[in-house]
Amino acid sequence: MEAAHNFKELSQQVIGFIYPNEIEIHWSILIVVYPYITGLVAGAFILASLVKVFNVKELQPTYRLALLTALAFLLIAPLPLQLHLGRPERSYEMFMTPNPASAMAMFGFVYLWYLMVVLLLEIWFEYRRDMIVWAGESTGLKKWTLKILSLFSTDISEKAVAFDKKTVKVITIIGIPSAFLLHGYVGFIFGSVKANPWWSSVMMPVVFLFSAIVSGIAIVMLLYMIIIPLRGGKIDMKCLDKTASFLFYAVIVDFSIEALDFIHRLYESEESIKILSQLVSTKLFMSLVILQILLGMILPLVVMASIKILKFQEDLRKLLYFVCALLIQLGIFSTRWNVVIGGQLFSKSFRGLTTYKMELMGIEGLLVALVVLILPFFILAVLLKLLPPWKKEELAEG
């Protein structure tokens, strides 16, 4: 048996003592990808809501892009979970006989609520008028796709459009707590496992939420800076500065909450502190201390603070924003890694550490994870083609 052979190799790398069944890391790279993706969804939606609910006019150019990004990632979110199941053909049981006491059982319902009631509805109302107009202007397959997407509605009177606008606002207001629910809930899945001191924390949903907002804003910012020049448009610096500003504050809040969590754990110094310290200083040193904290948080914070203080010129600002947003993505991905994988690297006997050896080709391997991460961008490309977020004149104005 190949698995057994791998385990033998792994057992030689165990430090200290682990329970014999603990040799296998059960939640693999795919489960790292899952909260990363839902985080992007929730964060992108929160950015969109800043425009509609909080009336931050400068962010208007990112509004539709943020919605479509959220949708593209949300459509893929269940995929890593499905692929990871031991018996994927039985996943429907989650809907047939859900356990009301299980946080995980609620996934399907939270997901469907967010997809059907929030995102799809909001996008539909936001684009309804445009879809009717575009369908009129185009021919063939595109015309019919747009007609079907607009559900064959034809009313573009002022009254109807005003109703659309109002509805979008109402949905966004419902959407904000829903986005909080979607990602806070993912945090709860981990935070409620009392057997695991690395996970078990009331702060977990909050940490997940703010890291989600950080990653969502950063991904929309990245996409905005890549797509606009590709479409021959000019980046709106006011919008970019404002987005970066929100990103800056979100990172500060996220950093503070995580710092609080660390300090609290260290100060309380419970039974598990020895093994967790060992975990952080050995197995997670690279991904936690270097990638997540130094490169993913502190460096972008310093750079963004200096942009605020020193008022660099436009091109340099763009470059720095781009680098910061990239670093932040790297940092948040590491955050997910450190939670999911980190939480399984130490024994529940608190006496030893094990190792995660990532597969390359297998169904829970690196390649599949990369495909899952890249798929949303293809979906987004189709969505952008079908439902362009910017009108031609907007692109030119910048």
Add this chain to the structure above:
Amino acid sequence: MNRREFLKKGCLLASSSLLAGGLSGDGWTKTIFKDYDPAKHFYGMGIDINKCIGCGRCMQACKTENDVPAEPYFFRTWVERYLIRTDKSVTVRTISLTRDDPAEFSVEKEMLRSFFVPKLCNQCDHPPCVQVCPVIATFKTPDGVTLVDEKRCIGCRYCIQACPYGARYLHPVTRVADKCTFCYHRLVKGLLPVCVEVCPKQARLFGDMKSFASPLGRFTRIHKMHVLKPSLNTDPKVYYANLDGEVN
């Protein structure tokens, strides 16, 4: 068959399969074992640390009885050896079934105390695994045993994460969660769990906690009892006598 009949039978079939799919844990046991009434029992296990000699027969018997994969990374029950030295440092190892490691049996000069701890699913009265299972594949029977319905388990492994005792593993062949059942298939026939039966030192005792006179009842009267990780409030039904504070 006319259309009316066809519809009638179709509806009946659909509703009965839905019903079968939604059986509770109670229904499950009653369906399978006709003459056995789970409501009349409430099982627990007692383990006397002072009696265990670390022979590993329980581990071997369990693997054979329950078709647990032979590789040493899947166990429904296992035995740990604790070695505490004079400088208070602790070394723990799982007993090897193949006995290929001589270090396992060495006696060190600085040894303060050493003992064996048999481990298995604690059959918690408040099982975290049952709480987290998204599809009710893991459930508690009325006689106090936590079981996994291998036909329903989706292999999400949340229960493995939630178990504080490392008692569960993913079966490499069936790809569903697996764990100790107290040999439930034997219990319903009035037999003992196989690990209890083969223990040459009677370090493991099994019985009905509802019965004052059962071996377990007596065991809990004459020893000071301890359970593993009591702070997690899982209420284990595996009770240890003479358990060292170092064990977790």
